[in-house]
Every structure is written in structure tokens, then in C-alpha cells.
Amino acid sequence: MHIHIFWDSLAPAGLQVPVARTISAITGVRATIGENPVRMMGYDQARKQINAPALLDGIHAYKRRQHLTDPVLLVVSQDLFRDGHSFVFGLARESVGAAVVSVARLKNQYYGKPDRDDDLVDRLIKEGAHEIGHLFGLGHCMVPECIMFRPDTLDELDRKKKMFCDECRVHLDRNKH
Numbered sequence: 001m002h003i004h005i006f007w008d009s010l011a012p013a014g015l016q017v018p019v020a021r022t023i024s025a026i027t028g029v030r031a032t033i034g035e036n037p038v039r040m041m042g043y044d045q046a047r048k049q050i051n052a053p054a055l056l057d058g059i060h061a062y063k064r065r066q067h068l069t070d071p072v073l074l075v076v077s078q079d080l081f082r083d084g085h086s087f088v089f090g091l092a093r094e095s096v097g098a099a100v101v102s103v104a105r106l107k108n109q110y111y112g113k114p115d116r117d118d119d120l121v122d123r124l125i126k127e128g129a130h131e132i133g134h135l136f137g138l139g140h141c142m143v144p145e146c147i148m149f150r151p152d153t154l155d156e157l158d159r160k161k162k163m164f165c166d167e168c169r170v171h172l173d174r175n176k177h
């Protein structure tokens with residue numbers, strides 16, 4: 001079993017390898033990178049955002065067609081939302097092994113600051129590992145440094161470390177097999 005990371009063509013190129021490598025190191029599960037074969041469903045013209053649950057439906061449909069049971073993480077450029085939330089950094093659906101993260105609000109540029117690839121790679125790793133944690137059955141964690149802490153802001157995301165706390169680590173290792 002391994003994690004399939006699908007990189008949408010609009011997401012920034014060149015960051016795939018460091019993101020996949022570190023997500024693999026943090027989770028202890030091999031991660032592979034590929035171009036995104038999933039149809040980009042759920043775009044909301046008025047909001048200029050993608051409805052994240054609709055996009056997860058698209059991943060689910062692709063997985064069923066391909067008889068793919070491994071977990072999938074899709075990386076997209078467009079901003080994501082779900083009902084009741086103005087935006088989400090990412091979303092996971094454990095029951096179908098599908099997750100999505102967006103780079104839109106992980107870029108400094110979004111907040112009027114100069115972009116740095118290092119910042120973006122760091123945040124993508126944290127968000128990606130977080131959603132994969134959900135795919136392995138982990139809930140949110142109250143430890144602010146833990147990958148499974150749910151950040152509301154970029155500052156809270158940046159405060160997290162690229163690791164699971166001891167309790168989440170035990171839970172993850174138990175569920176991986």
C-alpha cells in the first residue's frame with residue numbers, strides 16, 4: 001500500500017518531490033507522485049472556489065473506475081470551500097480514502113507577501129500529512145504543534161511542526177496496517 005499524490009496541472013510545478021518525500025517520511029508510508037487524472041468537479045463560478053466535497057466525489061469515482069484502493073491526495077491550485085465554511089485548506093473523506101489540499105491560501109502572495117517556495121513546500125507537507133492522517137482514521141488533536149491540530153489561520157499552520165505528537169503517532173502506526 002502507498003499514498004498516491006495527484007498533482008493538478010495548475011498547481012505549482014517543481015515542488016512535488018520534496019513534498020512527497022517529506023510526507024512519506026512523516027507518515028512512514030511510501031508516497032508516489034503523478035499527474036492528476038481526476039476531472040476537476042465542483043467549481044463554483046460565483047465564489048471562484050471549488051466545492052471540496054464535490055471534488056472528493058470525483059476522486060472517489062476515479063478510484064472506483066480504476067479499482068484503486070490506496071489512499072489518494074490531490075493537490076490543486078484553486079481555493080476550496082465546503083458548506084458552512086468560507087474556505088478550507090483541505091478536506092479528507094476517510095470512508096473512500098480520498099483527500100484534497102489547495103495551495104491557494106498556502107502562498108504568501110495570498111496575504112500580500114513575497115512568495116517563497118520553502119514556505120509553500122512546508123505548508124503543503126503539513127496540510128498533506130494532516131489530510132492523510134484523517135485517511136488513516138486520525139481525528140483532530142489539541143496539541144498546537146501536532147500535524148493533526150486543525151489550524152484556522154496561516155499563523156496556526158506555520159506554528160505546527162512537521163510531525164505527529166506521540167499520541168497521534170501511536171494511533172497512526174496502529175491504523176496503518
Ligand SMILES: [Zn+2]
Binds near residue numbers: 140
Ligand atoms: Zn483536519
Ligand SMILES: [Zn+2]
Binds near residue numbers: 166167168
Ligand atoms: Zn497529535
